[in-house]
Amino acid sequence: MAMWIQAQQLQGEALHQMQALYGQHFPIEVRHYLAQWIESQLWDSVDLDNPGEEAKAKRLLDNLVAELQRKAQLQGGEDGFLLKIKLGHYATQFKSTYDRCPFELVRCIKHILQSEQRLVQEATNTSCGSEGQAMDTLSHRHQQINQAFEELRLATQETENELRKLQHSQEYFIIQYQESLRIQAQLSSLSSLPAAERTQRETTLQSKRATVEAWLAREASTLQKFRLDLSEQHQKTLGLLREQQTLILDEELIQWKRRQQLAGIGGPHEGGLDVLQSWCEKLADLIWQNRQQIRRCEHLTKQLPLPGPMEELLNKLNADITDIISALVTSTFIIEKQPPQVLKTQTKFAATVRLLVGGKLNVHMNPPQVKAVIVSEQQAKALLKNESTHSDSSGEILNNNCVMEYHQATGTLSAHFRNMSLKRIKRSDRRGAESVTEEKFTILFESQFSVGGNELVFHVKTLSLPVVVIVHGSQDNNATATVLWDNAFAEPGRVPFVVPDKVLWSQLCEALDMKYKAEMHSGRGLTDDNLVFLAQKAFSSSSNNAEDYKNMTITWAQFNRENLLGRSFTFWQWFDGVVELMKKHLKPHWNDGAILGFVNKQQAQDMLLSKPNGTFLLRFSDSEIGGITIAWVAENPNKQGERLVWNLLPYTTKDFSIRSLADRISDLNHLLFLYPDRPKDEVFAKYYTPPHSKPVDGYVKPQIKQVVPEFTTPNPEPCGGVSAFMDQAASSSASHSNNFGVYASITENMLDPDGDFDLEDTMDVARHVEELLRRPMDTHTQWNSQQS
Template sequence: MAQWLHMSQLIPCLPDDTVNNLYPPPAFPIEVRHFLADWIESQRWDDFVLEKVEMESQARALLEQTISMLQTMAQQNSNVVDRMKLMAISRNMTRFQQQPLQFGVMVRDILRKERVLLSTPPPPMSNPQQYQQYPNRESSFLNLQDVDHLVLKVLQLQEVRKQKHQLQEDLNWERQNFEGLRCPTQPNGLDPSSSEIQKRKNQIQDMEFNVKVLFTKSFELLKECVDCLDQCQTRLISRLKTWRWEQHKATIGHPFDDNLNPLQTWCEQLVGVNGKLRQELMLIGEPVPELQERLGKLLQVLIQSSLVVEKQPPQVIKTQSKFSTTVRYLLGEKVAPGKPVMLKAQIINEIQARNLAVVPADNVGELINNSAILEHNTATKSTCATFRNMSIKKIKRADRKGSESVTEEKFALLFSAEITITGCDTPYRIQMISLPVVVIVHGSQDNNALATIIWDCAFSEPDRMPFVVPERVPWRMMYSTLNSKFTSEVQTQHGLDHYNQHFLAQKIFDKPDFAEDYSNMMVSWAQFNKEVLPGRPFTFWQWFEGVMELTKKHLKTYWSEGLIFGFIGKQHLHLILKDRPNGTFLLRFSDSEIGGITIAYVSASENGGQKIQNIQPFSKRDLEIRSLGDRIRDISHITHLYPEFPKDEVFKKFYSEPQAPSIGGYIPVSLRTRVGMEAGSATSSPPPIADSPQSFSAHHFPQPFSPQESITPDNPCPTDMDFNPTTPVVYSEHISPGNNIDMELESILQTLEP
């Protein structure tokens, strides 16, 4: 109802004649627009055209709904005057029952005129205070306003042409009569010097002048319409490119509205306007090659730009594996009936993608099931070709340079067809390429191939030459990408904080003692996924992706509720835990293993002081056997989640219910995690669960650590440090040889896994 809200503010500023023309009584009085505003704006009136007789049933349904809603409102209205008026309006609307398309077109034109009025400057007002009521323009109307201006201008052109035609016919009639009047040999002939002859002659001259004026006006309007069409189409092409760019960015988690219906309506309106202007050009009476050529080129560009890959193929494709993709043609309803349109797909390499003006002759890969028919869906009004079982049988790779791997080579799918549009004699070749894809032959290449895609989606420029990407990017861009990908992949609103960001920067740059701002430091592709991390057998991306996968599969709720501290370095760990009582713990992602989460906690040292212990990380496999919540319950050494939340109040909802006694008489067996000295005690049991948990908001942990203040020459943080002279701390990377389970059931279960 946004459009009517603006119009209701604008109407007091408009002349009465304008309002009456906009909402013509009794056909469609302003009361209908007011009472049914929300419903009216939710319907697709732009589809109605008088020539589309097949839409008559849809128009009739909308008309009947309108009448029914008005009658319902009348019955429910307590005001007698309003009730009678609404009933009268509903009766008047029954006049359209024989011609429902006229009703649909009328409402369509009313909405268009509203948008035009909303886009024009406010009229002069005698009272300056009225300007305060004038509505602010919203950019959401911009595209529709462009088309509406163009449509109204075309209607004006058609009206001028009709006036010229009528005047020309009147002129021809007057000339014929004049010839008979001035001929003395005719029975009714007049003397050529008579006043009547002179009067008729002057009248004919005036009509000839008016015809010329209308011809000139018609020509000028036609040129204006072509200019306006050109501008409107340029904006459409730009919006289509933006849609594709947003689709590209969606790979790394950016928001993306995939609804193509508004763009399809825009395309259909422009191709319709182009056809009307070509008709007007033929009817103008004189050839205008310049305008004819411009309209032809505009039509060609529009037809060729309306092919869109609506559902992209997977950007990492394994050979011999099935995948699907959907290509949509936005001018599907304009395709000439008869021969079906067959869309074909082929795989192209980077060099071929840079030269799409030439049809690729060399096949760099063999595709199976690479053709599909463009089919129109009357329910969704979309025309799509769906490739459901496509597969890459084999791929031919280019010569690699230096250390470049096969997972860094990018390809694309090229979709093409020959198509004929109704009203056009010449068929057109249309084509569109997919987003870049990486082709792999084994699942072990998936992670590195995904890194190539992430880098491409995150850091490529719009309108780049395929598939150029920068070699280095600022850390702020890299962190933004990691955060966006993490939150979208895990499907959480809880993103990475600045402590996580600082540790990730320390890790990728291998600068654990650097406390300054990393934002403008440049990260290279090699640092991201070519070079292994110092002392590790994996790259930064492989490690980060493993954490992301673990969180998505097993830790989503824990992370979303702020129970996991996440990415934190050992030095930072010492700083925030050094003053905490024994049993205080936090959950952090392992920085030594791919896809692991560990528990760091404060415990008593042998000399009576304190030390920080790190339990061996739990992997995806571990958490499949026993959940993180149950493992936390099992470990009696940990009692309070940092900074001071009792663990049983925080994690109670994650604990599994006690196992029910077996019906068959067997003694039930349970798994239980033991750590360190607990492993030798078979009698220890988990602490009791609190009966009345207090309110808890882990998102607001107090954070005493500031990355910029933590690690400086004046504030060193060595591996071994004293909290105070009497409480020495000894850091232990892994204090447990493993997560020992009663009766060694865990190892047995692992051997039984398929």
């Protein structure tokens, strides 16, 4: 409802654009009377490329029809009678129009709401000077483009008016020319008349002929000048069209494609395509109008040939306008939804291509078919250099043909490839240390468009962003590295698919931060301290000064080809493991600020030793991909009076699939305060799993809990101190009479003050639980036996 209130306050061109969104496909009265209901529905939850969600779209259609009928029934009295009839009619109209294609209704409403939001946002940015320099620049650029369109519209209207004048003048000239011929014919017929009468008539006709021929001579010169002036005006208009088209295609569209590429690594969504389409459609309208005017000039010139350079000028104008329209059509054939950039064979994937000027040029009157093929980097280079006229393929894609469809509601002409699958891939010979996950391919989409009733035919091609083909999920990590490096550092207009071998560390930091924030779905990205930690890891450095890394460069090999010092994995593999762990299991805790993460062992020790016993923090494991450990400060059980920092064996995705981080922290009563001084329940209690208190079907459900044996001895209740711990086993047996407490114990040889662990000595938690369930063991006996 709030959006509709704002939309009604639009002024001028913005108001006209908003009104143009509505028509018979979706009447504006429906938007007005159902504003609150429309804005409360989850239109964006429907995936228009997934046929399986048609039922969801159908429910939204049925609900809209029901809401219209309900609204109609509420109308009463004389004033509401007509509205009642109108709303009831709209309900019937929606049912009959969209019942067989409910996706079209969803697409229509999504387009309307997005366009309204854009128009309101642009109006707000224009009227408010405090939105920031970037928004001011964007608004100013859009204003310049719209102003240029207005100048082009006026110029085109002026040449149209001049062309009509020329046509009228030429028609009158032809009439007078015919009059001259008639006079000449009359003079020729005078020979049969008597001499006296012939002389009188001849004098009159010759005088009249002289007058007409003098007028024709003057008018021929005027017409020739008229034609030349008009051709000059057309030349100026075409120059303005070229400038406007260059601005839109070579700047705005390229920037949109760059935003689309950055979205592949977590950048802002590449919205604004509807704005680009509206500009491209205006260009198409103006270009076609000018082309028709030039064609009419040609017709007038052929109808009345006059001496001069008009034929040559018109040929040039024709060639120029054809070049302009060709560039527009071929450049606006774009990929709206990119195929996945890490492409697994034998796996279904989707993509959408769109022609931004399809509706205006009536391309849909002869629906074109689009074909998709996968090509190698070398083949892509040959295509762009026009060295290859046919599309060689590097693999076989199933369901790779699709007919473009015109959607009346949104005015878009697009082809939705919903069920493509890469059946096989043909790889090229690799160079040096290059692996299969560094080899890049691309999906080539090609079609043929007829414009103006087959008057012009264009063969169009467009390449997807680079894709890396994998055959197994284990290759995903390295393939993602190739994609991230390409998306982050590719230059516009590059030769496919050239990227720099090394970049500034600060540039990589921007890309990593973008990726991290996108995966966490929050604004909390990587801090300066986090980036210093990553620099230390990437460069095997000990410097804590961010300035030391500012001008350093990192190579692709350092990023994801060479292993980190003393490790069996690369920098990217470690970072990606952290991202995957956080995304799958720890996202809420990161967004709450509960995880420091990027802290090394020595830093953790220095931080914790200055805090009371029981203070702990969460940091990522240095030695294991996708691991996180708990470090805490406590008394040394073996030496009274000595305080140590302990590091728990790192948890991985496998561990959190058994028991969550919050529950594991809840299990460990010796953990009291999250660094620096936040009581742990204040931070984690909202994520604890409620205990099971009732048997299910006569069975008592066991619980899995973890124990650190060194820290399960009974302690008195804390009173002023922070070193008192409650025995987990005693607490469990006393408080859960209906539950059999199951403990996944961590034995002494799995834990030491330095946090160095022997992974071979660890026991799979699930297997351990299974053993304990078969063979119940008293936890105090277990503890005592370990102590002995």
